[in-house]
Amino acid sequence: MPAVVDSPQPRTDSPSRNQVAWNREVTRFIEASGATTHSFGLGRLIGRLFALLYLTPEPMCLDQIAKKLKISKASASITVRQLAALHAVHKVEEIEAAGRRDFYQAELSFGVILRKGLLPGLQKKLRSAGVQIDRTLGVSPSQEDLNEAPAAISDHHKEICRRLHLARGLYQKVNALFSNPLVDNLL
Structure with a gap:
């Protein structure tokens, strides 16, 4: 070093x-x-x-x-x-x-660095992740298709969808936090 x-x-x-x-x-x-x-x-x-x-x-x-x-x-x-x-x-x-x-x-203000430098990049990455989550959920098989699939495949798919819904919920909460005007006031 x-x-x-x-x-x-x-x-x-x-x-x-x-x-x-x-x-x-x-x-x-x-x-x-x-x-x-x-x-x-x-x-x-x-x-x-x-x-x-x-x-x-x-x-x-x-x-x-x-x-x-x-x-x-x-x-x-x-x-x-x-x-x-x-x-x-x-x-x-x-x-x-x-x-x-x-x-x-x-730059002596860490608020400026966060508000103008780090948060916009993080928000862009979060939006991209949110789009991909929604895209993946959008092509998931219908319940009717899953009923016809073997139980192991159906259970596997249901678990993947459950996890994607959890990820979407977290994305929405974090996105709401970063979009909140209070964050700008804190920084």
């Missing part, structure tokens, strides 16, 4: 004991953020990069991000785009003596 070069905090020539401890804990926080996003299936680098930007008050360019996280600039670029799609980071243009470069900052 790559380590962070140093903390986002400016360094002095000879760091104090407290600053060394601070840098170590910031590095642990960044690595733990990567472990958390990995456990949600988003990948470690997404969490590490977001945590780095979140803990860095100044905007950072891709070169700085790559150096701090000890990754390639291409990996930094791809991950920044993924985070931007989730509304977790935004681009800040800055003019330098060397010319224009793109810098990035973390």
